[in-house]
Amino acid sequence: MSLDRVEHVTEETPRQATIFDVARLAGVSHQTVSRVVNDLPNVRSSTRVRVEEAIKKLRYVPSPAARALVTRRSRTIGLIATGGPEFGPSSTVLYFNAAARDARWSVFTANMTDSDPGSIRGAVEAFLRQNVEGIAVISGHEGSVDVVAGMELTIPLVALEATAHAGLATVGADQYSGARSAVKRLIELGHRGIAHLAGPADSVDARERERGWRDELGANDLSARVIGVGDWTPSSGHRFGASSDLSGLTAIFASNDQMSIGLIHALNERGLAVPRDMSVIGFDDIPEAAYVTPPLTTVRQDFERIGRDMLSTLLSRIDGDRTTELPQSLPALIERESTGPAPGRSAVSAAGSTRD
Amino acid sequence: MSLDRVEHVTEETPRQATIFDVARLAGVSHQTVSRVVNDLPNVRSSTRVRVEEAIKKLRYVPSPAARALVTRRSRTIGLIATGGPEFGPSSTVLYFNAAARDARWSVFTANMTDSDPGSIRGAVEAFLRQNVEGIAVISGHEGSVDVVAGMELTIPLVALEATAHAGLATVGADQYSGARSAVKRLIELGHRGIAHLAGPADSVDARERERGWRDELGANDLSARVIGVGDWTPSSGHRFGASSDLSGLTAIFASNDQMSIGLIHALNERGLAVPRDMSVIGFDDIPEAAYVTPPLTTVRQDFERIGRDMLSTLLSRIDGDRTTELPQSLPALIERESTGPAPGRSAVSAAGSTRD
DNA sequence: TGAAGAGTTGTTAGCGCTCACAGTGTGCTT
DNA sequence: AAGCACACTGTGAGCGCTAACAACTCTTCA
Incomplete structure (x- = not known):
């Protein structure tokens, strides 16, 4: 007596029905049940219906363990x-x-x-x-x-x-193109000193964004400068924003939005207004991006x-x-208010390569 | 061909070793192997060692499917x-x-x-x-x-x-106590008109935070007013911040940080400075919270x-x-710069219950 | 009319493991 | 020296399923 699921006075054992229980109820072999369950051909439709009813009635569900064991x-x-x-x-x-x-x-x-x-x-x-x-x-x-x-x-x-x-x-x-489009826009806005706040060195995405930034600058004969290598967190953005030498810079392309937020905060603490004194562009378009002050220009990823x-x-x-x-x-550039025209050339001391 | 490293000339069958393979190699029964694998007692230590060596040699790993099937x-x-x-x-x-x-x-x-x-x-x-x-x-x-x-x-x-x-x-x-501690602090700072920007109605957490806010106000004989029921997103915070009647209010307790961020942004757009004109307190302590402008006072959850x-x-x-x-x-109140003393009483017109 | 063929169904043998139990050997007691 | 407990080890069954094949039932057409 192995299949006795009843035997208990009240105490219903909720033992799962097996393929054999279904077979018995439907009056077929377990193999036919298997065929129905796996939707194989060569089952008479009347049989199929009978089996399906039995399955429903017994609330049969195939055991993935057994199935995995054999298949x-x-x-x-x-x-x-x-x-x-x-x-x-x-x-x-x-x-x-x-x-x-x-x-x-x-x-x-x-x-x-x-x-x-x-x-x-x-x-x-x-x-x-x-x-x-x-x-x-x-x-x-x-x-x-x-x-x-x-x-x-x-x-x-x-x-x-x-x-x-x-x-x-x-x-x-395509992180590379996303980054290029961001930098391109900055250049269109008249910026010449465009630095990068990089993401962690072991991140391919970070490297691709940096490469896009660098290549776009190179294509415009602008020089590249990395102000820091962060770890994606706002706090790392803040750290580099607080300590970096910003001379000759009018824009910073940060490798993600969170670092941008920390960066902007540090900039504000130094008395620099964004975007008046410095434009900042991020990457990702996190939900907060549109609501920080100023709303973040960024590159949206889907x-x-x-x-x-x-x-x-x-x-x-x-x-x-x-x-x-x-x-x-292809990521899309979302232009909000953390970017603006480059401030008067007076501030752009290092833009010796301004020749477009 | 990308990852196909197989196809080796010798055609080694990489069939996983079973418990029987191990048993044969170790010169014991499969049951003894099972005992070793499951760390059961009553196995002579010399036997155990032999089995373990066989396991290592054959790179045997038990099949969870088979195990699940029986256990x-x-x-x-x-x-x-x-x-x-x-x-x-x-x-x-x-x-x-x-x-x-x-x-x-x-x-x-x-x-x-x-x-x-x-x-x-x-x-x-x-x-x-x-x-x-x-x-x-x-x-x-x-x-x-x-x-x-x-x-x-x-x-x-x-x-x-x-x-x-x-x-x-x-x-x-304990969302309730977290909320109470936030509101309590606001009251200590002299605020009397403390509104709530609630989280979604079907969220227990949101309801608990609202209850904490309401009870703390009640304990101080202050009246309660909900300025909106958001959906946790910054954009919902912004929506209610932009459209709500703020008369008589000097502080808002938002049900999470993201809504706080949207809310503060809307407040700024209306010409209200935080915390000068309005204190705002959030909940969660997301990583950005310390770096938005102003840095967010919030309740940290672990x-x-x-x-x-x-x-x-x-x-x-x-x-x-x-x-x-x-x-x-127990969540902890993190006090940053989005909260401050209540502005001069002149602004507190609706604070009729100011009696303490 | 019957045999090939197609469609349909059943039978058997595992998949790799654990459980229950049946053995075997060893040391200790009386 | 027999008995017995105990530690150790082996045997067989079966978990629920699918794969392979055997068997059966109709058609269909020579």
Whole structure:
């Protein structure tokens, strides 16, 4: 007596119905039930209906464990996210998850505030043990992706990156062009001394933004100067804003909005008004950006699209399709009030290369 | 060809080693291997060592699918998170995940931007199918928890809430006291007309903050006025800041920092300086709070602690321990520059109840 | 009319693991 | 010297499912 689910006076055992229970009720073999459940052909429609009714009646749901055991598939993805609760990555994670839910895939998440190789490897191993069919990495730190890529997995890997990475699928926004468009606008406004407040050195996005800034300046024969390398936080923006030498500068392109906010605050503390004395431009367009003082000019990224693109790329890789193009979205410049015309040339002492 | 490293000439079958492979190599039965793997007693230490060596040599990892199939345990948790990428919930989710990883549990996440009952039920059902052993709900919307609670699950459920919910475990910060302390400080500063910019009506946290504000005013015989019910976003704060009748008011307690930022911006647009004409106090202490203009006085919540508390509460519930006390952390008032002494009484026309 | 063929259904054997229980050997007691 | 408890180890069954194949029931057309 193994299948006796009753036996209890009242105390109903809520044991899940199995494929055999359904088979018995529908008067077919368990295999036929399996066929119906998996939507395979060659089942008479009258039989199918009978089985479906039994399924409904017994509230049968297939056991993923049993299924995974025999098929070696899990319909499950592992997601590695490093970094703190910054707006951008958080949003991407959120929409990646939402997209997976829509596609009826489950996702395991491993969050870690740091990104040391050991933790990442441990997380990947845990995922592997869970039979995930693909891994996604949403990380600011470039190293994270390399660690995972270096593990030579046999399952697909997708990373959030601004540039193509040797041999692995990356999805993201075109940080480079976004940065160039920001700097271009500054130049149009008459600025010549345009500094950069960079993001962390191990972030590809940060490097791409810096490269865009540098190239746009170079294309206009303007000289480039980095006033600091921050860590994305407002407090790092504040730190460099407070301590940097600002001579010859009329504009600063910060690598994200949060640092811009800290930077502007520090500028104000030094008696510099934005944008009168100094224009500031950020990156991301966080929800607060429009409401700080002054409202921030920034480059908007579509995090929802990036998250969803990552998922669909990963899913098509899992389906064996390695040819699909990798999506790259184009960030858009949002002009608000932290930027304005360059102040009178008097202030632009270092703009020796003004020759446009 | 991108990640295809396989295809090696020798055609090694990379089939995962099973418990039987280990048993054969170690010269014991599979059951003994199982004992070693599960750290059960009654295994001679020399045997144990031999088995461990075999495990290492074969790179054996137990199959969770097989294990789950027989034990009906999965060492897995389902996490439901609703709402957008706001700082608070995102942080809680992040630290909950991190804590789970530390405890060697896996977590499935279902993110949804809305919180309609159908989606939530669907997510819970998916979790159940995956044999999760517990469910956590991190949601601004009160309804979300009720939906899950209403499903009468047999597995433990933990929710992020400010108040005890009928019969289910909730973890959170004491929003009520946090709010009271904020309002108390405002009163100490001489304010009498202290309005509230509320959070969404379906948020328990929002209601608790409002209740704290109201009670503290009542305790001081001050009258209460809500200038709007926002949705946590800066833009809703801005909307109410722009349109509200502010007569008789010298301070506003906003239900979160983001709305405070929008609110202050609107105030400035109306020619009101903060804190000279109006003090504003927020809630959460988001990273930007210290760097906006003026730096925001706010009530700090320890999201890391909340996330970790949620996990440990859930885990102890899963272990059958229903008696553990539910952690409640106490938010701390952080006083910065968006609050100041009440302006001259001349402006306080509606403060008829000024009698202390 | 019957045999090939297509459509439909059932049977069996695992997937990799744990559980329950049945053994085996060792030391200690009487 | 027999008995017994205890530590250790092995055997068999079965978790719920799918894959492979066997078997059965109709058509259909020579």
